[in-house]
Structures are given as C-alpha cells and as structure tokens.
Amino acid sequence: MAQKFKIVDYTTKYGSIMQFNRNKNTYIHGWYPFVEGYSKQFILSIIDEYKNINSCLPSLCLEPFCGSGTTPLELQKLGIECKSFEVSPFMYNLAKVKLTNSYTVESFNKYYTKIKEYLNNPVENICALVNLNASKRIVEKDGLDKWNFDKDTMNGILDIKYSISKFNNSKYERLFTIALASILLEISNVYRNGKCISYKKKWKEQHITRKEVHEKFLVKLKEVFLPDIKLINTYKKNQKLLSNNNECYLGDVRKNLNKRVDDDSIDLVITSPPYLNSRDYTDTYMIELRLLDYLKNDDDVKNLRKNTIRSHVQVKWNKSNNIGIKTLNNSIENLKKHESDFWNKGLINMIEGYFEDMSILFDILYKKVKKDGLIFFNVANSAYHNIEIKTDEIIAEIAEKSGFTVIEIREARRINPSSQQKENIPFLRESVIVIKKVSTSTKLCI
Ligand SMILES: C[S@@+](CC[C@H](N)C(=O)[O-])C[C@H]1O[C@@H](n2cnc3c(N)ncnc32)[C@H](O)[C@@H]1O
Structure with a gap:
C-alpha cells in the first residue's frame, strides 16, 4: 500500500x-x-x-x-x-523554578547559610515535627519487607524539608525544594524503571546517613545551582532577561x-x-509528588491521574x-x-x-x-x-x-x-x- x-x-x-x-x-x-x-x-x-x-x-x-x-x-x-x-504539580513547579530568573546570589547565600546552620544542629526527633504524607512503604518500619528510604536517610530529608519551611520566602522555598527533589532518587532504595519504581540491586546494603543527606543537598546547591544563579546575575547586568515563568x-x-x-x-x-x-507519570514521580507535598492525599492522586492524557x-x-x-x-x-x-x-x-x-x-x-x-x-x-x-x-x-x-x-x-x-x-x-x-x-x- x-x-x-x-x-x-x-x-x-x-x-x-x-x-x-x-x-x-x-x-x-x-x-x-x-x-x-x-x-x-x-x-x-x-x-x-x-x-x-x-x-x-x-x-x-x-x-x-x-x-x-x-x-x-x-x-x-x-x-x-x-x-x-x-x-x-511537581513538573509544573520544576519548570517554574527553572523559568524564574529573579534569583540573586545574595539571597541565595542568605538562605544557604541559614539552612547550613540549621543542619549543623537539627532537632533530635524530626519525624514528630514534620508530617509525612506518603505511602506506607516510604520509610523503614517494623513489619515491612521493603521501603523506599531508610529511617536515618528520611530524617535527613525531613531536616531539610523542615528548615526550608522556615524561610518565609516562597521563591527560595520552591528553589531549595527542587534541589532536594533532585537528590531524592539517588539517596533512596529505588530507581525509575520505565513504567514503575524498582528496588536497586543490593539496596539493603546501602545506607545513606542523615549527615550524608545534608551534605549531598548542600553540595548540589553550591556546585550546581549557585554557579547558574551567578550566571543569571551576570547576564542580567548586560541585558534585560525574558522570563516565560508567568506564562x-x-x-x-x-x-x-x-x-x-x-x-x-x-x-x-x-x-x-x-x-x-x-506509563503513568503520576506513578513514576509519586515519591516527589507525595514526599514534597505537591499532592496531599489519595484523592489528589486520583484527580491528577484523571486529568492526564489517556496514555495509561x-x-x-x-x-x-x-x-x-x-x-x-x-x-x-x-x-x-x-x-x-x-x-x-x-x-x-x-x-x-x-x-x-x-x-x-x-x-x-x-x-x-x-x-x-x-x-x-x-x-x-x-x-x-x-x-x-x-x-x-x-x-x-x-x-x-x-x-x-x-x-x-x-x-x-x-x-x-x-x-x-x-x-x-x-x-x-x-x-x-x-x-x-x-x-x-x-x-x-x-
Ligand atoms: C514527555 S513529557 C514532556 C517532556 C518535556 N518535553 C521536557 O523536555 O521536559 C509529557 C508531559 O505531559 C504532561 N501531561 C500529561 N497529561 C497532560 C495534560 N492533560 N495536560 C498537560 N500536561 C500533561 C506529563 O505530566 C509530562 O510532564
């Protein structure tokens, strides 16, 4: 034919x-x-x-x-x-954070210092302070055979979430939350495997400590985000930068x-x-969506799925x-x-x-x-x-x-x-x- x-x-x-x-x-x-x-x-x-x-x-x-x-x-x-x-809402926030070009090195450093100081001396019982709105397998617990994050790793994540929530500045809260999102899978026991989330080989042998989580997060901010924010500031001196953020x-x-x-x-x-x-993106990005509070409960998850293109x-x-x-x-x-x-x-x-x-x-x-x-x-x-x-x-x-x-x-x-x-x-x-x-x-x- x-x-x-x-x-x-x-x-x-x-x-x-x-x-x-x-x-x-x-x-x-x-x-x-x-x-x-x-x-x-x-x-x-x-x-x-x-x-x-x-x-x-x-x-x-x-x-x-x-x-x-x-x-x-x-x-x-x-x-x-x-x-x-x-x-x-996770992808949307990720895109918005990347499209924002009003960050300044000065403010970035202010919040970076604040969070670093907090992480040097975190609250002992952080899991009692921060609400964990995710599936039951999200963190190690008695009776589970598999879990996405070890208890100590999760404490490190909750420390970061807690300190970000104290910024009182939504722009930098969003930015630092994306920095946290960017290390989540690396410090978890799972990986994205096409349609689903699978457990890493030898995941039970790998342990990321609370301190290591803090360090990875701070390194990401300093080595990946800060150099680009410096560049945004340099470019802004020479020309008016367009932002597609509001659209x-x-x-x-x-x-x-x-x-x-x-x-x-x-x-x-x-x-x-x-x-x-x-492939349902809601499934493969569930850790980011729930752990970072972009979706609060099962109804939110269902609504998101209902609004996606019918590809799953x-x-x-x-x-x-x-x-x-x-x-x-x-x-x-x-x-x-x-x-x-x-x-x-x-x-x-x-x-x-x-x-x-x-x-x-x-x-x-x-x-x-x-x-x-x-x-x-x-x-x-x-x-x-x-x-x-x-x-x-x-x-x-x-x-x-x-x-x-x-x-x-x-x-x-x-x-x-x-x-x-x-x-x-x-x-x-x-x-x-x-x-x-x-x-x-x-x-x-x-
Ligand atoms: C293949 S990805 C796009 C990737 C993009 N080109 C990039 O480089 O990041 C498809 C996107 O469509 C989104 N999507 C699915 N259904 C949608 C809908 N009804 N309205 C808007 N976006 C939708 C998914 O959440 C996913 O982020």
Whole structure:
C-alpha cells in the first residue's frame, strides 16, 4: 500500500539530541535529572530551521506538555516568548523554578547559610515535627519487607524539608525544594524503571546517613545551582532577561489551552506528549509528588491521574469515542483478536482515548496556530500483543483531519520494543511529525 505520509530518515541529525541526558550538566537544564524529555539542542535545531524558512524568529511559541520545562526555558534564553502547560504539580513547579530568573546570589547565600546552620544542629526527633504524607512503604518500619528510604536517610530529608519551611520566602522555598527533589532518587532504595519504581540491586546494603543527606543537598546547591544563579546575575547586568515563568500554566491542557491562548497567535509549537506506552507519570514521580507535598492525599492522586492524557490504565476512563481514523481502526481490529490475553481489560479503551485526546488537542491547536505556523510533534510508536500502533501516522492523520497539512514524518530514533514483541517488531520508530497550518492561498497553489 502506498505510504500516505513522507517518512524521512533524520536519525543522523536527531539520533543524539532526542534525549534529555545531553543536558544534565547544562546551564539551568541540569538542575533536575529528567529522563522523559528531549535536549536543548533539539529546540535549537528547530529554531534554526524556522529562521531559515521565515528569515526571523518566532514571536510566540507554545508547549502543551511542558514537563521539566526544556522548551520554554531554552526559548526564554533565546529571548522568545513561550506559553506552556503542565498537569503534574511537581513538573509544573520544576519548570517554574527553572523559568524564574529573579534569583540573586545574595539571597541565595542568605538562605544557604541559614539552612547550613540549621543542619549543623537539627532537632533530635524530626519525624514528630514534620508530617509525612506518603505511602506506607516510604520509610523503614517494623513489619515491612521493603521501603523506599531508610529511617536515618528520611530524617535527613525531613531536616531539610523542615528548615526550608522556615524561610518565609516562597521563591527560595520552591528553589531549595527542587534541589532536594533532585537528590531524592539517588539517596533512596529505588530507581525509575520505565513504567514503575524498582528496588536497586543490593539496596539493603546501602545506607545513606542523615549527615550524608545534608551534605549531598548542600553540595548540589553550591556546585550546581549557585554557579547558574551567578550566571543569571551576570547576564542580567548586560541585558534585560525574558522570563516565560508567568506564562507557564498548571492544569489539563485540553481544558486550559482555549482560555489561555489567543486564536491565531502561535507561530511555532514544539512538544512531546506522553507516549502511548501505558506509563503513568503520576506513578513514576509519586515519591516527589507525595514526599514534597505537591499532592496531599489519595484523592489528589486520583484527580491528577484523571486529568492526564489517556496514555495509561491507572484509572478507569469513561468509554472513549471512535474518531474515525482508518489506520487506528485497523490496529484496534487486530488487537481485539488478542483481547482475552490482555493484561488489562481497559487497553483498547485507553488506546482509543489517547487518540481522541490528540484529536481534541489538534482541533484547538488549529484555532490557536497562525497561518503558516509550524508544529514539531515528537512521539514514538507503540506495540501491544505484537501489534504495532503507528502512533506517528495516526496523529498525522488526526492533524490533517483538524485542517493542518503534514509536511513529513522524520524518523528520529529506533527504540527497542519489549522482549515479548521483539520477534515480530524489530524496532519502534520515534519520530518528529512536522505539521503546518497552510494558508488558503498557498493551499490553492498546491
Ligand atoms: C514527555 S513529557 C514532556 C517532556 C518535556 N518535553 C521536557 O523536555 O521536559 C509529557 C508531559 O505531559 C504532561 N501531561 C500529561 N497529561 C497532560 C495534560 N492533560 N495536560 C498537560 N500536561 C500533561 C506529563 O505530566 C509530562 O510532564
């Protein structure tokens, strides 16, 4: 069958820049070791391309799935305005902290000294002073066979939380909380293992003391955060710095985009939605979300899950609507043949729901993007029960249904499927779909 969309090999250009780890030591991006993001070089390559086409920079950009804030942060460094949306309060706070550029070295040092003094002489029974609002496995206790943090390690964390809460300055409280977030997994007994949290090998032999927690935190502040704050202060002396902080919004983008963004105002969208891989970010970031009080109770967790894109089965979704895309319907028909073997009965509803969400998003985007505006949409294909779901091609069809023109699908990387799928599906394509809102006059010429 003839290919509907042009698929172009971009593995040489994109292969090494689609992953966040390129930025782990980079100015501000390096404040938190994020896994599910792309690198600043990806943003820079798109801006170069935009400049070559339009002979100018975009005036206003949009990032519907802000995550750790890579897109609005890199754009603000280039002086480009960007509106962004994020549903997870942890990611949202992480992005906001990185987008704030009003920190001063003087204030940073004031709070650093304050916390250092406190940590030299912490309260003996700290766990009685600080509320621990997390799962029962969060800390070592009699009767548990596994726990996320040893008791002494947790005391170190609670010391830091307690002293941050005494700052009386929300800006630096947020900043220092992100510094704490950035060391949490390293000092825990677990690691993020794709969809879930797993225990580290030999975790029972590793013990991080209360004092070591304090030291790691202070080193992070001094060696990673402070040098960047010094740089912000130097840059500020020479030029007025743009901040995209006030245009980063918390909540479900499907509900907020219409309210927050004017029609026909966006020149360029750069984004990467959650992939259709049944990974629930609420699960994988539960330690940060609960331990740092971004979510207070189980109802908050449930509400957050309900507001995420339907890419997982951690909550029961309402029945999804069929959006009438042939490629999708063919995959669903094939999948139905394996329905009795499904590890979760909600899989088909999730897959249909995911694409319904994409359809809702593209309908709104069509109103918001200017004529000749561009979208760079980074996704990856998925596989369930040896059936490949060509997410990129289905989203391309959805974009065209909403009125856009798909320029091409760029193959960025080849991802290994899980071992059960490998025999029939040697690799899954990760791609960047390049989409344009073609003006009516141009359309007539095609
Ligand atoms: C792949 S990550 C984006 C990573 C980002 N490009 C970066 O470099 O940090 C997708 C993000 O979409 C967010 N998300 C999921 N559902 C959402 C929704 N309904 N509205 C807004 N954001 C959502 C997730 O919490 C996650 O942070």
